[in-house]
Amino acid sequence: MTRADDELRRTLARIDGRAWGVAMGLVLGLGLSIATLFLVIKGGPVVGPHLALLGIFLPGYSVTWHGALFGFVYAFFVGYAIGRLIGVIYNAASKPRHNPR
C-alpha cells in the first residue's frame, strides 16, 4: 500500500451539514406533528396538557390541528439548525492533522 493510499484510508468521512439539517428537521418536525395529531385525534376533556407546555418555547404552538402544522414548521427549523451546527462542529473537529514527514 502506497503512502497516498494509506493517507486516503485514514481520511475520515466529512458529513454534509445540509443533509444532516434536513434529516434532523424532518425527524423533529414529523415527530412533533405526529405527536400533536395523535393527541388531537385521541381527544378528551383536556387535550395534551403536557405537550401544550411547548408553547412556552414555541410561541403560537398548541395541541390543535393547526398547531400540528405550526409545530412541524417550528420543529423543522430547530432541527435544521441543530443538524447544521453538528455538521459544522464535526467537520471542524475531525479535520485530519497533516504531519509533515
Next chain:
Amino acid sequence: MRNEHPDNRSLNVTDASLVDIDRRGGPFSETGEQRANNTIVLAFAPLHKAALGLASGIVFALIFALITFIDLLVDPQQTAGLGLLAQYFYGYSVSLAGVLVGFAWGFAVGFVAGWFLAFVRNVVLAIWILYFRARADWLATKDLLDYV
C-alpha cells in the same frame, strides 16, 4: 488558498491533504478504476467518534442551557416544569446556576450519545463490508469444484 479537485467537490472532500496527494500524482490523478476505488473508500470511511461526540455535546449543552434560560424568563405561573429534570440530572434546577449545570449535563449526555451513534454506525458499516466481502469471495469460488 483552498484548491478543490473535481472529485473532491463531488465527494464533499475539500481537505488540503487530499489535494496534495493529487498533486504528487496520487490516487485522484490516476485511472478511472482507481478513482472509483477511492470513491468507495471515502464513502465507507468511518465517522470520527470523538468529533461527533463533541459536536452533539456542544449542541445538546446549548439547547439545555437555552431552554433553562427561557424558562427562567417566563412568568413563574406558567413554567414548563423543567425542574423535574433534576430527577435525572443531579444538581439541576431552573436558576442561573442551573443554566451552567444544565450546560454541563447537556454536554455530557450529548457527547455520550454522539460518540455511541458514531460507534454503532462504524460497527454496522464494518459488519456490512465484511458480509459483502464474504459474499463476493463465495460467489467467486462457488464453482471451484466444477473444475476438479
